[in-house]
Amino acid sequence: KTLRVAVIGAGRMGADHIKRLSTRIHGAEVAAVVDVDLARAQAAIEGIDRAVALASADEALNNGDVNAVLIATPGFLHEEILYKALEKDFPILCEKPLTPDAGSAWKVVQAEQALGHKRIQVGFMRRFDAEYSALGAIIRNSELGELLMLHHQHRNPSTPEGFTNEMLINDSVVHEFDAIRFFTGEEITSVQVRLGKPTRSAPSGQHDPQHVLLETESGVLADVEIYVNAKFGYQVATQASFEEGIVSIGSDNGPYVQTAGKWGGNVTPGFEERFGAAYDVEVQAWVDAALRGEIGGPTAWDGYATAACCEAGVEAQKSGEKVKVQLNTKPDLYK
Ligand code: INS
Structure with missing residues (x-):
């Protein structure tokens, strides 16, 4: 077939x-x-x-x-x-x-x-990334004790035309909403968005970068730096703090080249390469x-739960307040 x-x-x-x-x-x-x-x-x-x-x-x-x-x-x-x-x-x-x-x-x-x-x-797709799976397993198996905090960096080189301020949440941070749910196996309970000093590279109407703060059901705290006009390249990285250690994923690794009096490597250009x-x-x-x-x-439930986070996130962007995420009861089909 x-x-x-x-x-x-x-x-x-x-x-x-x-x-x-x-x-x-x-x-x-x-x-x-x-x-x-x-x-x-x-x-x-x-x-x-x-x-x-x-x-x-x-x-x-x-x-x-x-x-x-x-x-x-x-x-x-x-x-x-x-x-x-x-x-x-x-x-x-x-x-x-x-x-x-x-x-x-x-x-x-x-x-x-x-x-x-x-x-x-x-x-x-991040759930299928090798390092995401590895960190997920460390959390599930309590290898380093309890997970306490997650720090996420999500950086894009630039945004396509028409990328609105809401899309920083709905199109970009939606990945972290799912990642945090995937890592913790819990729902996200609140979202707050802090707007600080913006880059002059952001198109008009977009406040970039933004700092998104989240909590899960058991009180795991997570933060996301969403920075979509970061110019230098594409980067999606996470640092997880446990009772017994720290785990970092998503750094560019190799090839490490030394030539002509310099050392270094290449920055990942886009999501196709990072998540191919x-x-x-x-x-x-x-x-x-x-x-x-x-x-x-x-599942579609994951799609719905992250959409509820996005809705709270967009409200939080506007109000500056911590906004509760409201979810309907999970249907049996998704249990
Ligand atoms: C894209 C895509 C990328 C993400 C971008 C988003 O649609 O989902 O993975 O990094 O922020 O705009």
Whole structure:
């Protein structure tokens, strides 16, 4: 059996997934690529056997050759495609965020619940990063005693056009919301955002960097420096403080070069390079699980819970207050 995947959205992430599906991933093939810019969809299928370029998600979902969906459009466009794909009962890999706000994410959770089984895997790829897995295991096995604090740095070189102040939370810190839930196995209970001295490199309307402070159910404190116009390169790093030690992950490592009177190496340029291997593992896990009728990673509940954190985060950005995260009761399907 093979997944015949419709990739919806042929932008930066979609194009990256198309390449991975048609080269490194086993058990899946690109059957269709959809983009409002048909020329972009056409360019993306070049060299791929039996793949078609289409201008609408509807056409792709109703194409008899398609039996799975990878959604890589901007976040605010996910909701409509999710419902249509659920109606078809197709395996779905939906890039983060599931939807941009908690209300719409909850409706998606309810639609999946009505279906009676999990079909949606959300693209929180960091869970598949080797160092993330290793730190997760150290926490779960209490190897260094209890986890007490998490310090996160999330830095991007620059932001694409139209990247709003809210998107620092909804598009960027959403990864840390999921990471903190993944590491602790707990929900996040409150979010606070501090705005300090901004860089002069931020486009107008964006306050950058921001300092996000969080608490989990058991009182683990976490902080995130989100800095999206940091210029120097791409960096996602975490330092975890335990009763019996400190664990650091995500530093650029190697090759370490000494030449011409200098020593050093290269800074990671973007998320494709930083998380390339994690994306491969994530998509393979999705495919393998889908062929068994299951999902292989973060659920629609994770998408909803992080959306609730984002909503609290955006409110906290505006008010400067510590905002409680409100969650509905977790449905049995996700327990
Ligand atoms: C991107 C992507 C990256 C993240 C960026 C975000 O959409 O999710 O992993 O570092 O902040 O804008």
